[in-house]
Amino acid sequence: MLYFHDYSCISPQPTYGNPVLGQLLASQESKLFAREPAYSGIPPGILRRMGKAVRIAIGAALPLMKDPAMGIIIGTANGGMEDCIKFLDQIIEYQEGMLTPGNFVQSTTNAIAAQLGLISKNKGYNITHVHRGLSFENALLDAIMITRENPAGHYLVGGVDEISSYDYNIECLAGWYRSHGIGNEHLYQWEGTGSLAGEGASMFRVSASPAGARAQLTGIRIFQGEDLTRVEDELSGLLAEPGMNGQHIDLLLSGENGDARMLPFYNTVEKFMQRDTAIARFKHMTGEFATASAVAAWLACHLLEKQELPDHMLKKGLVGKEIENILVYNTFKGRQHSFMQFSKPLPAI
């Protein structure tokens, strides 16, 4: 369906460069901030003007941009939200007086894909999917289509969002984040509603060709609804697809996030799994955000390749044999849902 040749991730854990996942890094004041590397490939003048979402996206993408790509496909719910509200502040506080346009230009959600195009002088396909908790999944679907349409081409696809102080306030007011509480190591023992805020940028170099691939996407389902039977129906539908049929799911990577309202969805999916399917979680590593599923996709690729599942991720069962198939299930606010199955690539012919 879609082959992954290279991938890179900046997240609140040491996922960048040489990933070390065994030791869980702690949240700070109910937030999991991305660990930003020293950005060696970005000119300092440009780097200073970049908002965090643009910066981590470009940082994560740079290692994958040494080889040419035919286009850039980004999923982000909010893009440079911090710049957006900085500009909003100027409007209100200066009563629409003379404003500087820098924050405005950086605030548009397409600024990330645009900057990536600019830095890599890529004049190909360039698009930004902004469908909240399904932004990354829609970007992946786009990648599936475009690699079918251009089987010879490689594309960059990724998901990114930042914690902006303002978006954090809005999400707290709406009850999606808890501003007080215990840290990420106890995320799943919480009772009640709300999760931890997180951020990250995950980038993938993909194509329709298995030659040299390190992972592949074997199935995807994107849907919305608040009905548990819809989740069951979509999962049965996915498992019955020709590319999926008969494959054993070795690991379920669940987007459980400590919010009690989301548990029925995750429990429903867990109940569907075979008895020997191990279950792991990742939101204690990433926090909750609209494109956290992109980090899950990176984790799935990484786990398939390295076969090292840290203990702190494991919820149930054991991975007794080699992990060949990983199913990721994630819901954003119980209304947007996705399944993505990642598998070891077929040997190149």
Next chain:
Amino acid sequence: MSRIVVTGMGIISAIGDSAAKNRQSLSAGICGIGHIELFASRYAGILPCGEIKIPTDNLKQVLQSKEPGVTRTSLLALHAVREAISDAGLTPEEVSSAGTCLIGATTVGGMCLTDELYHDAHKDKEGSEYLSSYDCASVNMYLQEHLRLKGLINTINTACSSSANAIMYGARLLRNGFARRAIVGGVDSLAKFTINGFNALHILSGQICRPFDRDRSGLNLGEGAAFLVLEREQDVPHKKQLASLSGYCNANDAYHPSSLSDQGDGPYLAMKGALESAGLSSADIDFINAHGTATENNDLVESTSMLRLFGQVPSFCSSKSNTGHTLGAAGAIGAAYSILSLAHGEIYPSLGFEQPITQTGLKPATDYRQMHLEHVMSNSFGFGGNCTSLIFSKS
């Protein structure tokens, strides 16, 4: 490859609240740009805009929208989507079947509520009813709920080319078998946020805009929505077809965050790619609905790249002179106007033009004219170098 046909459309803009009224206004050369009346801004009497003179509460009444937290942007989208659905004769069962996808574009989303967003973002009051309504996705999340959609839903933002990309994306979903019919288009409402943003970039004009004129002085913002229903011809052999979507291409200028390169690589590649995907040559294009924002940069670069590709540039116009620049809706409104032109065999005048740009000498069409059209190109170029061209052909 399956032929993609347009089976319905809906438009709301400063020159009319239906496709028929937009066509009337276009034919009569009506300009909908004037002073802002419906919201408070320091620029209300200074910077003309293409405002739809229907207050948000009236829109709610007309649309029977009773849900809390609904923004003007979502209502404008619903208005156009409803018209498109009814024009295409889709039954409620078809609308809410799993095969019907909705791909909507917007750049402003719920940020039209600039003041409410400010207070919620600073947590300086109790949360407002709009906490889940500010992002771009809020528009399509609302449409999904209101119209009980079960198929694939997606939101695209590539700045001013957003809804051209939504149309292209919907066609690709149909061709790749991910949907049976696609409701595609875009929307944006006027917002203090965008007025101040574009003003800070010094590209808003204090006069009514004059696309492709030598003495143009910038763009006027507008608001509106346009949606199309796309289906595969083989699935609807007996249905009325307004046009077919025969070509499309998305390319990037990769030059500057907020202006186009002198040679116009992005626009050139988008137009050229659209021709290639339609299997047409440049001589086959009878008319171009240009992006034509009336900024110094866009109109010069668009002219240069049209000359570069076409040599002999076909008739063209910019409907920004009627509606203002509707940002996330602009690509879909331009597409809808191109389809009207094809379906009725007529071209609409570009307003405000007097003298051609010295370097290029190109003159847009300035009179209403009946004309046989086979293929019409619709251009949309945006910040971030995001350029997309669509080609519609007579069915």
